[in-house]
Amino acid sequence: MRKYSDVFSDTDFLWGSATAAYQCEGAWNEDGKGEGEWDYFNHHSVLNIHNEDGDEASDFYHRYKEDIDLMVEGGQNTYRFSISWARILPNGTGEINQKGIDFYNNVINYCLEKNVEPNVTLFHYDLPLKLAAQGGWLNNKITDYFDEYAKVCFKEFGDRVKIWATINEPRYYSYCSNIVGNYPPNRYADIQSYFQYQYNLMLASAKAVNSFKQMKVDGIIGIVHDNGSVEIDPTAENQEEIFKIADFFYNRMILVPALEGKLPDELEEMKKTFNFMIYHSDNDAEIFSKGKGDYLGLNLYNRQYVKHWENGETEIFHNNKGADSMSLEGIRLKGLFESSFDKEVRRNKWGREINPRVMHTALLEIKERYGNPLILIAENGHGIYETPDENGYVEDDERIEIFNEFLEYMLKAKADGVNVKGYYHWATMDLYSWINGYEKRYGLVRVDFKNDFKRIPKKSYYWYKDFINNYSKNTK
Numbered sequence: 001m002r003k004y005s006d007v008f009s010d011t012d013f014l015w016g017s018a019t020a021a022y023q024c025e026g027a028w029n030e031d032g033k034g035e036g037e038w039d040y041f042n043h044h045s046v047l048n049i050h051n052e053d054g055d056e057a058s059d060f061y062h063r064y065k066e067d068i069d070l071m072v073e074g075g076q077n078t079y080r081f082s083i084s085w086a087r088i089l090p091n092g093t094g095e096i097n098q099k100g101i102d103f104y105n106n107v108i109n110y111c112l113e114k115n116v117e118p119n120v121t122l123f124h125y126d127l128p129l130k131l132a133a134q135g136g137w138l139n140n141k142i143t144d145y146f147d148e149y150a151k152v153c154f155k156e157f158g159d160r161v162k163i164w165a166t167i168n169e170p171r172y173y174s175y176c177s178n179i180v181g182n183y184p185p186n187r188y189a190d191i192q193s194y195f196q197y198q199y200n201l202m203l204a205s206a207k208a209v210n211s212f213k214q215m216k217v218d219g220i221i222g223i224v225h226d227n228g229s230v231e232i233d234p235t236a237e238n239q240e241e242i243f244k245i246a247d248f249f250y251n252r253m254i255l256v257p258a259l260e261g262k263l264p265d266e267l268e269e270m271k272k273t274f275n276f277m278i279y280h281s282d283n284d285a286e287i288f289s290k291g292k293g294d295y296l297g298l299n300l301y302n303r304q305y306v307k308h309w310e311n312g313e314t315e316i317f318h319n320n321k322g323a324d325s326m327s328l329e330g331i332r333l334k335g336l337f338e339s340s341f342d343k344e345v346r347r348n349k350w351g352r353e354i355n356p357r358v359m360h361t362a363l364l365e366i367k368e369r370y371g372n373p374l375i376l377i378a379e380n381g382h383g384i385y386e387t388p389d390e391n392g393y394v395e396d397d398e399r400i401e402i403f404n405e406f407l408e409y410m411l412k413a414k415a416d417g418v419n420v421k422g423y424y425h426w427a428t429m430d431l432y433s434w435i436n437g438y439e440k441r442y443g444l445v446r447v448d449f450k451n452d453f454k455r456i457p458k459k460s461y462y463w464y465k466d467f468i469n470n471y472s473k474n475t476k
Contacts, residue, residue, distance in 0.1 A: 001159065002112070002159075002160060002162065003162075003218055004162045004218050004219045004220060006162075007117055007162050007163070008421070011077060011472075012421075012475060013421060013422060013423070013471070013475075014077060014078040014117060014119075014376070014421060014422030014423070014424075015075065015076055015077055015078065015422070015423055015468045015471070016071065016076045016077060016078035016079050016080060016116070016117070016119070016422070016423070016424050016425070017071065017076060017079065017080070017424055017425040017426070017427060017428040017444060018079070018080035018081065018119075018378065018379055018424040018425070018426050018427060018428065019058075019060065019080075019081050019082075019427055019428050019429070019431060020081070020082045020121070020124035020125065020126075020168065020431075021081070021082045021083060021084035021087070021124060021126055022036065022038050022054045022057070022084065022124070022125065022126040022432070023054060023057060023058075023124075023427075023431040023432045023433070023434070024057050024058040024060040024081075024427075024428075024429065024431040024432070025054075025057055025058075025059075025060045025061045025084065025087075026054065026055060026056040026057040026058065026059045026060065026061050026062070027056075027059075027061035027062065028053075028054060028055045028056075030061065031087075031097075031099035031100065031103065032087075032090060032097040032098075032099045032100060033084065033086055033087040033090060033097065033100060034086035034087070034089070034090025034091055034092070034097075034128050034129065034130065035086065035090075035128070035129040035130075036084065036085075036086045036126045036127065036128055036129055037126065037127040037128070037129050037132040037136070037184050037185075038053075038054060038125070038126055038184065039053070039054075039055075039129065040129050040132070040184070041184040042054065042055075045184070045186070047182070047184075047186055048435070049320060049321070049435065050320075050435070050436070050437035050439075052432065052437035052438055053432075054432045056453075057431060057432045058429055058430065058431045058432070058447050058449075058453060059453040060429075061103065063453065063455075064106070064107050064110065065110055066455060067428060067429060067445075067455070068107075068110055068111055068114055068116060069114070070428075070429075070445055070455060070457065070461075071114075071116055071428065072114045072115070072116060073465075074444065074457070074461050074462075074464060074465045074468075075464070075465040075468040075469055076116065076464075076468070077115065077116060077117060078116060078117035078118075078119055078163075078422065078424070079111055079116050079117070079118060079119065079428070080119040080120075080121065080165075080378060080424045081107070081118070081119075081120065081121070082120070082121040082122070082123070082124035082126075082168065083104055083120060083121070083122055083153060084100070084126055085122070085123060085126065085127065085128050085149055086126070086128040086129070087100035087103065087104075088100045088101065088104075088149060088152060088153065089128065089148075089149055089152065090128070091128065091130045092127075092128035092130045092131035092145055092149070093130075093131075093145045093148055093149070096152060101156050104156075104157060105156070105157070108120075108157055108160050108161060109160070112160060117162070117163065118160070118161050118162075118163070119161075119163040119164075119165070119376070119378075119422075119424070120153070120157065120161045120163070120164055120165070121164075121165040121166075121167075121168050121224065121378075122146075122149065122150055122153060122164070122165065122166050122167065122208065123146070123166065123167045123168065124168040125168065125169075125173055125183070125434070131145060132184070132185070136185065137174070137177075137196075137197045137200050137201060138193060138196055138197065138200070139200075140200060140203075140279065140281055142200060142204065143200055143203045143204040143207055143281070144207070146204035146207070146208060147204065147207040147208050147211055150166065150207075150208035150211060150212070151208075151211050151215065154211065154212055154215050154217050155215070158212075158215070158217040158218070158219065161219065162218065162219035162220070163219060163220055163376075164212065164217075164219060164220070164221040164222075165221070165222055165223060165224045165297050165378065166204070166205040166208045166209060166221065166222070166223050166293075167201055167204070167205050167223055167224065168224045168297075168299075168378075169224060169225065169226040169299055170197070170198055170201035170202060170205070170223065170225070170254055171198060171225065171226060171228065171250065171251070171253065171254050172226040172299075173197075173201070174193075174194050174195075174197035174198050174201065175194065177193075177197065178190045178191075178193040178194040178197060179191075179194055179316055179331070180316050180318045181316075182318060182320055182435045183434065183435065188316070189314050189316060191274055191275065191276050192276045192277070194276075195253065195274070195276050195278060196276075196278060196279060198253040198254065199253065199278050199279075199280075202223075202253065202254065202257040202258070202288070202291075203281060203284060203287060203288070203291075205223050205257075205258070205291060205293075206257060206261075206287050206288050206290065206291020206292075207287060207291065208221075208291075209221050209290070209291040209292070209293055210287070210290040210291050213290075220294035220295050220374070221293055221294055221295075222258065222293035222294055222295040222296055222297055222374075222376075223254070223258045223293055223296070223297065224296075224297030224298070224299060224378045224379075225251070225254045225255060225258065225296060225297065225298060225299070226299045226300075226301075227298055227299060227300040227301065227302070227303070227358070227362045228247075228250030228251045228304050229251075229303050229304065229358060229361060229362040229365050230243055230246045230247045230250060230251070230303070230304045230306060231303050231304070231305050231306075231361075232246075232305075232306060232307065233305065233306065233307035233340035233342075235307065235340075236306070236307035236308050236340070237307075237308040238308055242306060242307065242308055242337050244266070245270070245273060245336055245337055246304060246306045246337050248264065248266060248270045248273075249274070249333075249337075250304050252264040252266070253267075255296075255366075255370060257288050257291065257292075258292070258293050258296060259292065259293070259296060259370045259371070259373055260292065260370070261288055261289045261290070261291060261292030262285065262288050262289060263284070263285075263288060273336070274336070294374065295373060295374035295375065295376060296366065296370075296373050296374070296375050296376075297375075297376050297377075297378035298362070298363075298366070298375055298376070298377055298378060299377075299378050299379035299380070299426075300358070300359055300362060300377055300379070300380050300406075301352065301379075301380065301381075302352055302353045302354075302355055302358060303353065303355060303358045303361075303362070304339075305339065305340050305341075305342055305353070306337045306338065306339055306340055307337065307338060307339075307340040308337060308338075309332065309333065309334060309335055309336055309337055309338050310338065312332055312334070312338075313332075313334055314332060314333055314334045315331070315332045316331050316332075317329060317330040317331065317332075317339070317351070318351075319350045319351040320350070320435045320436055322349045322350055322385070322436070322439065322440060323349045323385070325351070326351075327351050328341055328347065328351040329350070329351045329352045329353075348382065348383060348384070349383075349384070349385060349440075350383065350436070350440065354382070354402055356402060356405035356406040356408075356409050357409060358409075359377075359380070359406050359409035359410050359413065360409040360410070360412050360413045360416075363375065363410070363413035363418040363420060364413060364416060364418060366418070367413075367417065367418045367419070372417070372418065372419050373419065374419050374421060375418065375419060375420045375421070376420070376421060376422040376423075376424070377410060377420065377422065377423045377424060378424050379424060379426040380406050380410075380423065380424070380425060380426060381399075381403075381425055381426035381427060381442045382398070382399045382402045382403065382442070383433065383436075383440045383441065383442050384396065384398055384399060384440075384441060385439060385440075385441070386441045386446070386458075388446060388448075388456070391456070392446060392448055392451075392454065392456040393446075393456055393458070393459075394446050394456070394458040394459065395458075395459045396458050396459055396460045397459065399458075399460045400459065400460050400463045403425070403460060403463070403464070404463075404467075407423070407467065410423060411471075425444060425464060426442050427442040427443050427444070428443065428444060428445065429443040429444065429445040429446075429447050429455065430442065430443035430445070430446055430447040430449075431443065431447070443458070444457065444458060444460050444461040444464060445457050445458065445461055446458055
């Protein structure tokens with residue numbers, strides 16, 4: 001039987017790529033899968049601005065062997081993917097869908113047959129509709145439903161899966177659902193729901209981590225946080241106070257429970273600062289203390305560059321229209337802080353900073369402030385518009401340039417003592433990019449969505465293969 005100790009027996013580093021269930025699987029209503037919140041949103045909401053959905057996505061459900069084969073050919077030794085909760089438990093709780101179990105068994109077994117280490121995330125934004133209709137992550141009962149779901153997955157897959165993540169990006173998921181309002185249930189600037197979501201998500205994670213340990217599953221389990229490392233504009237007033245407030249807003253409700261097994265010490269102070277309350281669960285201190293993870297997954301794209309609030313009402317700046325909009329990503333929280341926009345830093349077509357240096361500074365900050373935990377870079381990539389040649393081949397030199405910078409800064413952090421042991425490029429192949437649809441492309445492999453989902457490796461795919469090979473040669 002495989003052991004976690006086998007994971008790093010032949011390599012000191014995991015090199016792979018990542019996807020998420022709703023974004024790549026398709027087969028949205030096949031083989032007993034229940035309806036998900038994103039299925040409902042995309043089929044019924046006027047807020048689905050691009051009129052796109054994940055009904056077929058990248059058709060990974062039917063083509064997983066081809067995609068895993070391409071990973072192997074590209075030198076990758078690990079694959080991070082998520083499980084669709086509604087494919088396992090169609091109603092979110094109760095009856096188990098055996099065909100869903102069978103599908104993920106097939107994916108896991110094929111990964112292992114090809115010497116690809118499966119890294120499984122239990123929840124990546126796709127909540128079962130039945131639970132969404134009961135209040136979703138504002139309903140405290142969902143923390144027990146999630147624990148029930150997690151235990152099913154541990155029982156069915158835990159003998160072979162050695163790397164687990166409970167929840168992908170609880171902070172950013174809550175941000176899009178309750179602050180930006182571009183993800184269902186589409187609340188805008190709702191600070192109360194923003195923090196209650198994070199509390200319930202972290203409580204659910206802690207319960208699942210505790211179950212993992214009680215079940216004595218061999219492996220490691222953690223959570224995946226979107227990097228929110230805060231940097232202060234040098235012109236800002238009250239810089240220490242602004243950092244404390246912004247760091248709480250972007251990071252502390254995730255990192256402290258995940259890495260220290262408790263709620264942040266400053267929580268009561270910040271309830272007053274942000275004017276919100278938390279509906280606490282009984283014995284939550286004990287639950288969090290038993291829910292500390294074994295590692296941190298970090299999705300790293302950018303920093304949070306802020307300054308003091310100058311004037312104006314609370315406003316969120318977010319661009320889901322790409323080149324059709326001039327909006328830059330950021331926020332203004334009245335009376336607290338606001339985003340600052342550094343004109344010296346590149347931005348992508350969706351208004352987000354492109355700043356690979358942050359890979360180094362963010363990793364060092366985690367090391368210095370949180371005791372140098374084991375870290376896996378669970379996502380990192382670059383979304384662009386792409387034009388293939390007549391054969392469908394994409395020369396994505398822009399991606400390669402930025403890709404290389406990020407990797408060099410990651411290896412610099414590793415050399416500086418950060419305990420980083422793996423990297424997953426986002427994404428394995430082109431997929432559905434949530435509310436952005438399909439034109440925002442992240443994949444190492446092009447998917448021709450209009451030609452039977454044909455897979456064509458891009459220039460970056462071959463570049464990454466060479467990078468991995470060179471790393472392996474130089475570290476032997």
